[in-house]
Amino acid sequence: MNPIADIESLDFEGHGVAHVGxxxxxIDGALPFEQVVYSSYRKKPTFENAQAISILRESFMRVKPRCQHFGVCGGCSMQHVDASAQVAIKQRVLEDNLxxxxxxxxxxxxSPIHGPTWGYRHRARLSARHVAKKGTVLVGFHEKRSSFIADMQxxxxxxxxxxxxxxxxRALxxxxxxxxxxxxVELAIGDKVDVLVFRIMEPLNGDDEALLRQFADQHGVQIWxxxxxxDTAYPFYPLDAPALTYSLPExxxxxxxxxxxxxxxxxxINRVLVQRALDLLDPQPGERIADLFCGLGNFTLPIARRGATVLGMEGSxxxxxxxxxxxxxxxxxxxTEFRVANLFEVTPESFAALGSxxxxxxDPPRDGAMELCKSIDADNAPSRIVYVSCNPATLARDANVLVNTKGYTMKAAGVVNMFPHTAHVESIAWFEREALAD
Incomplete structure (x- = not known):
């Protein structure tokens, strides 16, 4: 007989947390205030990972998942949670980490930044696999805890x-x-064109090329x-498609x-995030500002548009x-000026050499910006830092350095629901030098 548990909370990955013995x-698929029957699939001396088999008492947060593949496909983990409750849960994760x-x-x-909860994903990497036993090709995300591809319609x-x-x-x-x-197959959906990038490990023959062209014409996409x-990706057809772009009209x-x-x-959400980051940063004409982990300039160019001079730095x-x-x-x-730099290896000396x-x-990746935060000293400390994070744990770790070692005050922080129906927590924080704080 399977055990029963009362769910106390959610962890940072969206699993229900209970204590038994x-x-x-x-427990995957369980929500706070629920009583569930569960089955463990991983047992360790101090914890277990499990799957909810049935819900004996439902949470007020629970809703019916919209996707027919939810629970099998690993692309989403929180479709069973009310959208507003998802945001509140992520806010709690951020506050707990801090x-x-x-x-x-x-x-x-x-206030949380949130927007459309369906049809929002304009970038995706779909796996493709010919499954001879099924006589078909599967295209989609992987199944939960599996290397198999979900059979997605x-x-x-x-x-x-x-x-x-x-x-x-799949048919193509x-x-x-x-x-x-x-x-x-990688998807990139722009303002004026939808691009599909096919990863080919052998050259195409003439019949293959004809099929791809026909598909592109029929469905109005560009194929790369x-x-x-x-870096080896190149446009295949049509070659006169509009450029792939996204815009920040504000x-x-x-x-x-x-x-x-x-x-x-x-x-x-990116448009709203950039607007909030700029509101918090408040760049002024004549200021010199650094955009670190700048990517292709998502924040750099809006900062420059406000009149500041910007140095963008990025490892790629x-x-x-x-x-x-x-x-x-x-x-x-x-x-603007842009430089290539490994910001995970920045030192007080190399940071000071950049000038004030x-x-x-x-805006670092999941690993955060620990070495950068440690490299700020009293002589070169900027008056204000806006930190955009995709991992609340590393944001919290770096905030500890900025606040408890470097003399900053955390003026404001909040979540950004960049990935609805997943446990991914994006957030933004504003730090001010204590001596200059309001």
Whole structure:
């Protein structure tokens, strides 16, 4: 007989947390205030991972998942949670991390940034696999805790027109001579064009090329081919398609990009996030500001548009080159400079060599910006730092350094629901030098 548990809370990955016999049980598909029957799939001395088999008492947060593949597909983990409750849960995760990991408390909690919860995903990497036993090709996300690809007919977090391509894509790849050697289709949805990047591990033959052209014409997409790494991707058909771009209309900025380059998956939320970051940073004409981990200039160019001079730094040479091109494209080259730098290895000496900055914007990957935060000293400390984070644990760790070692005050922090229906927590925080605080 399977055990029963009362769910106390959610962990940072969206699992229900219970305690049974003194052991923590992390239960997929369970919500706070519920009583569930569960089955463990991983047992350790101090904890277990489990799956909810049935719900004996439902939470007020529970809703019916919209997607028919929820629970099998690993793309979403929280479709069973009311959308507003998802945001509240993420806010709690942020506050708990700041308190317990960072030993800091924000003076003000910002209202959450949230937007469309369906059809929001404009970037995705779909796996493709020919399954001989099923006589078909599967295209989609992986199943939960599995290397198998979910048998998906549609996807509710992709725009409807892209979701509608899943079955035609399966039929297309099934017809190709290299169906065993095409493991991935990457999606990049721009302002004026939808791009599909096919990862090809063998050359196409003439029949394959004809099928791809026919597919592109029929569905109104542009197809790129990627024979090796992301840098090898090139446009295949049609060659006269509009450029792939996203826009930040509030700042009169248009960003061209390659489909394999990093951009935010949710353009609606990205626009609001950039606006909030700029409101908090408050760049002024004549200020010198650094945008660290700048990517292709998502924040750099709006800062420059406000009149400040901006140094953008990024570890990827390709992205730095793209940022320079985007600055020229938007008429902002005279207010921007971009450099390639490994910001995970910054030292007090290398940071001081950059000169003084009035303000910093930091937007690191999940590993955070610990070495950078440690490199700020009293002689070169900017008056204000805005930190955009995709991992509340590393934000909290870095906030500890800024507040408890470097003399900053955390003025405000809040969550950004960039990835609805997942446990991913994006957030933003504003730090001010204590001596200059209001």
């Amino acid at each position: 003194g052991k923590a049980i992390f 308190s317990h990991i960072g030993r800091v408390k924000s003076q003000r909690i910002l 549609r996807c509710e977090i992709l725009p409807a027109r892209i979701s509608a391509l899943l079955l035609p894509l 790849i099934m017809q190709l001579s290299i169906r065993e050697r095409m493991p991935q 081919l990627q024979p090796k790494g992301p 700042f009169n900025v248009v960003m061209p990009y390659r489909p394999t380059e990093f951009t935010q998956v949710n353009p609606h 040479e390709g992205l730095v080159q793209r940022a320079r091109e985007n600055a020229r494209f938007n008429g902002l080259a005279d207010r 900055f009035d303000k910093l914007l930091i």
